[in-house]
Amino acid sequence: xxxxxxxxxxxxxxxxxxxxxxxFDGLDQRMNQLDGRMDRFERRMDAxxxxxxxxxxxxxxxxxxLDQKVSTQFRWTVGIQVAVLLAVVAALAGR
Numbered sequence: 001x002x003x004x005x006x007x008x009x010x011x012x013x014x015x016x017x018x019x020x021x022x023x024f025d026g027l028d029q030r031m032n033q034l035d036g037r038m039d040r041f042e043r044r045m046d047a048x049x050x051x052x053x054x055x056x057x058x059x060x061x062x063x064x065x066l067d068q069k070v071s072t073q074f075r076w077t078v079g080i081q082v083a084v085l086l087a088v089v090a091a092l093a094g095r
């Protein structure tokens with residue numbers, strides 16, 4: 001292998017370094033694009049999180065309303081059963 005002079009070796013290394021600079025510029029651009037995509041993804045996830053929170057609050061409200069309605073219906077059912085029991089006991093006692 002022929003021996004290169006110092007100037008030739010330095011020029012060769014400079015050419016390689018210039019190639020790396022172009023690669024790093026491309027890599028920097030790709031990282032910036034990825035960063036932008038991640039920002040958009042994060043905004044979408046925040047919006048989805050807010051939507052899930054609203055749905056959860058709405059669902060909790062509906063469950064509370066349903067629980068109240070069931071409790072009211074249960075009280076009416078028990079009240080009617082007690083009234084019927086008292087009517088039957090009164091009818092049997094009146095004999």
